[in-house]
Amino acid sequence: MNAADETQRWDQAISGWHSDFTGAPAQLRAQRSRLLALVGRRLQAGWVGWDPERDRWQPILPLVLVFDGDIQLELAWQGWDDLSITWNTIDLTTPPTPAGRPHAWRSSQPPPLAAVQGRVLTGWAVTESPYFDSGADLTGDLPMHEVKGWLTHGLWIEFAGTDLHVHNGADTTLIAAGLDHRADQGHVRLAHHQLPVDAAYCS
Numbered sequence: 001m002n003a004a005d006e007t008q009r010w011d012q013a014i015s016g017w018h019s020d021f022t023g024a025p026a027q028l029r030a031q032r033s034r035l036l037a038l039v040g041r042r043l044q045a046g047w048v049g050w051d052p053e054r055d056r057w058q059p060i061l062p063l064v065l066v067f068d069g070d071i072q073l074e075l076a077w078q079g080w081d082d083l084s085i086t087w088n089t090i091d092l093t094t095p096p097t098p099a100g101r102p103h104a105w106r107s108s109q110p111p112p113l114a115a116v117q118g119r120v121l122t123g124w125a126v127t128e129s130p131y132f133d134s135g136a137d138l139t140g141d142l143p144m145h146e147v148k149g150w151l152t153h154g155l156w157i158e159f160a161g162t163d164l165h166v167h168n169g170a171d172t173t174l175i176a177a178g179l180d181h182r183a184d185q186g187h188v189r190l191a192h193h194q195l196p197v198d199a200a201y202c203s
Helices: 003-013 024-036 111-116
Strands: 021-023 043-051 063-067 071-078 082-087 104-107 121-131 149-159 162-168 173-176 189-191
Touching (some): 021 024, 024 082, 024 121, 024 149, 111 162, 111 173, 149 189
Antiparallel strands (some): 043 063, 043 104, 071 082, 121 149, 162 173
């Protein structure tokens, strides 16, 4: 199945969704003004896909953030650094059906999302992770002296009193309250506060 067929399959599984997967640097430059316009708005609720049969969060589905003013921000990661940012397309009253199985939309799960509900968005940043040549030895500590560049890893959303990290999990959209130092060995970095401005951001 090619990328276009895969995207269509997911759009059909989620009522109303019109995904827009684009390389994260280009996507963030294009969406910068709309994302920054959310600064000062209160998060009413965050919604994730929920698997009722297994009673657990299903991160293959997008994250939906609903702000005051009926502004609905929809975030999803795919592949290495493809990011979909859409607005007010997903119908949260209709259960999603990934792989033909009925799921549900659940608010304020997992706990990092519950922690930011009702808080005011105060800022944005980007997280980045290093990449290396194919011959680099990555079996132990990362050889940071051999870093060839940095890939966009996630969005860092700042709320009054706490933060939310919405990051790429290789075809899943993961959520954390901070950087997962166990998984990234402490080498994921915060960058581009208030989001990238121009085409110089191309990592």
